[in-house]
Amino acid sequence: MKSWLAYLAGLLFGAGLAWSGMADPHKVLGFLDVAGAWDPSLLLVMVGAVLVYAIGQRLVTRHARPWLDERFHLPANRRIDVRLLAGAALFGIGWGLGGYCPGPALAGVGLGNADLVWLLPALLLGWWLAGRVRRG
Amino acid sequence: MGAAFTPWSALGGGVLIGVAALLLLAALGRIAGVSGIAAALLPPRRGDIAWRLAFVLGLPSGAALWMLGQDSTALASHASPWQLALAGLLVGVGTRIGSGCTSGHGVCGLGRFSPRSLAAVLTFMLTAMLCVYAWRHLLPGWLA
Numbered sequence: 001m002k003s004w005l006a007y008l009a010g011l012l013f014g015a016g017l018a019w020s021g022m023a024d025p026h027k028v029l030g031f032l033d034v035a036g037a038w039d040p041s042l043l044l045v046m047v048g049a050v051l052v053y054a055i056g057q058r059l060v061t062r063h064a065r066p067w068l069d070e071r072f073h074l075p076a077n078r079r080i081d082v083r084l085l086a087g088a089a090l091f092g093i094g095w096g097l098g099g100y101c102p103g104p105a106l107a108g109v110g111l112g113n114a115d116l117v118w119l120l121p122a123l124l125l126g127w128w129l130a131g132r133v134r135r136g
Numbered sequence: 137m138g139a140a141f142t143p144w145s146a147l148g149g150g151v152l153i154g155v156a157a158l159l160l161l162a163a164l165g166r167i168a169g170v171s172g173i174a175a176a177l178l179p180p181r182r183g184d185i186a187w188r189l190a191f192v193l194g195l196p197s198g199a200a201l202w203m204l205g206q207d208s209t210a211l212a213s214h215a216s217p218w219q220l221a222l223a224g225l226l227v228g229v230g231t232r233i234g235s236g237c238t239s240g241h242g243v244c245g246l247g248r249f250s251p252r253s254l255a256a257v258l259t260f261m262l263t264a265m266l267c268v269y270a271w272r273h274l275l276p277g278w279l280a
């Protein structure tokens with residue numbers, strides 16, 4: 001049951017990414033290219049998603065627990081440290097270089113996107129490498 | 137190079153992303169951060185695989201389902217293989233070190249009013265915009 005609902009959430013998420021334009025590197029780079037013919041569309045993707053989530057998560061977390069688990073698994077770390085900022089900075093450089101953040105890189109497989117032949121294995125390698133370093 | 141402004145599909149897709157993230161929170165109590173969910177499968181840990189894999193497999197399924205209703209062609213940027221591979225590597229390393237990406241820090245973190253996520257979002261937006269500026273506007277001038 002857990003996996004089915006996780007799959008459904010992933011499915012809706014992937015459809016949302018495709019519909020919104022986030023899975024199209026031209027749209028993403030058009031948004032990041034503030035000095036070019038700037039396309040603000042993706043700002044509205046964030047506005048829509050964050051608004052819905054901000055309101056919804058307040059209602060959801062009023063309950064003691066989620067439907068299918070003992071507790072909510074929410075991040076407890078509140079520190080803004082070098083790790084966070086260095087990681088975010090590297091991620092941004094990669095996002096600007098290719099036009100893909102992780103969601104669209106995975107969802108794009110369903111669109112038959114040829115870029116992902118190169119990008120996705122490197123992304124998986126990056127996750128694996130950084131995970132190894134983190135565990136030391 | 138600029139794409140047309142598409143406010144309604146952007147807003148509609150964004151709302152759908154928000155609903156999907158809420159579903160994962162309400163049902164499993166989990167943050168819908170794509171990098172966090174997927175990266176924890178590399179390597180997988182016993183007892184914590186099925187829901188993560190299901191969510192990850194849902195992403196291309198949803199995108200494919202959406203494409204059924206479209207007549208648009210492939211979206212690829214056709215950037216050079218080395219550029220795409222370097223981009224993927226940086227996104228992978230960066231999101232794992234920085235504990236999140238556009239979905240975890242962006243949608244969920246900002247939606248929970250987390251200062252930590254706000255700092256991350258401002259940082260990756262800034263470096264992404266600087267990076268695009270460098271290779272689209274500065275680099276062609278240097279190479280000319």
